[in-house]
Amino acid sequence: MDTERSLASRIVFSAALIIVLALVPIALADKGGAPNGGKGGGSGGTPTLGGTTLSLISNTVKLNPNWPSSCLSEDDYDQRVFSGSLSGSYSTSYQTCGLNTDGFTAGGIGLESDVYVVGQLSDLSITAPNGGVHHAVLMGQTTTKGVTTSHYAVCYVPLYFVSNDTGTNPLPGGSWQITLSGELSSANWTTRAQMTDVVFQQNYCPPSHQNLAP
Numbered sequence: 001m002d003t004e005r006s007l008a009s010r011i012v013f014s015a016a017l018i019i020v021l022a023l024v025p026i027a028l029a030d031k032g033g034a035p036n037g038g039k040g041g042g043s044g045g046t047p048t049l050g051g052t053t054l055s056l057i058s059n060t061v062k063l064n065p066n067w068p069s070s071c072l073s074e075d076d077y078d079q080r081v082f083s084g085s086l087s088g089s090y091s092t093s094y095q096t097c098g099l100n101t102d103g104f105t106a107g108g109i110g111l112e113s114d115v116y117v118v119g120q121l122s123d124l125s126i127t128a129p130n131g132g133v134h135h136a137v138l139m140g141q142t143t144t145k146g147v148t149t150s151h152y153a154v155c156y157v158p159l160y161f162v163s164n165d166t167g168t169n170p171l172p173g174g175s176w177q178i179t180l181s182g183e184l185s186s187a188n189w190t191t192r193a194q195m196t197d198v199v200f201q202q203n204y205c206p207p208s209h210q211n212l213a214p
Contacts, residue, residue: 054084054180054187067104071097071173072193074107082180082189089122089181094193096129098173108167110157110196111176112204114139117150119184126156129174137206149186155205157196161213165198 062077063069072078072094080092096106111126113136124136136152143149156176160167178191194200201210 052084052086052088052090054082054086054090054189057081057083067097068102071095071102072106072109073097073102073104074109075195076109077192077194079190079192079194082187082191084187086119086180086182086184086187089179091177091179092191093178094176094191096171096173096176096193101173105170106158106173107170108158108160108195108197109193110155110171110201111178111191111193112153112155112157112196112200113178113180113189113191114151114153114204115180115187115189117152117182117184117188118147118186119182121150121152121180121182121184123179123181124152124154124189125179126154127177127179128156129172129176132156134209137208139206153204153206153209155196155201155209157201157205157209157211159211159213160196160198160201162198163214167197 058079058081060077060079064073064075067073067076073096078094082090082092094111096109097104099105113124113126115121115124115136121136126134134154134156136154139151139153141148141150156171158167158171159169176193180187180189196205198212201212
């Protein structure tokens, strides 16, 4: 009888141990995210402060075959879409061509970024190679079921003439930094380097960031 009791106890203990071991990976998987704001996924994405689950979910690149691919120039296109939450800041960069360093200019390429956020946005900015900075402008808000989503946009674009939709004075060549920062429970963030003609600026850029002439 004692032997049977001992065997039964061992069976119960072993079954309990198997259940605990099976649950441990599930508990670890539920934690998710990158510890201490680890590297975000995708080209040019780097969290610089705090923690984030923000990651690159798509990157569409179309380059002008007539120019080298080491920097962005006339008719090039590079769009990145990020999604997730953010606590701190996150940056991505673009390299534009410069006449002195690359032998040709950035042409009509401009930089644009917009974000839809739930939470407190600290800033969305575009920093030029020469140190100039443009900060995002609130474009609108919507509230659904008590949750408010805010839309911000920022542009850094070359001059275009409305009369003939041509551009002059290309943006300087070098590394352009686009940075999103805040305490955001949700962020859908798009950054773009592309030809920012008249129609593009009117549709996507805050009036204060449009660079248009008659």
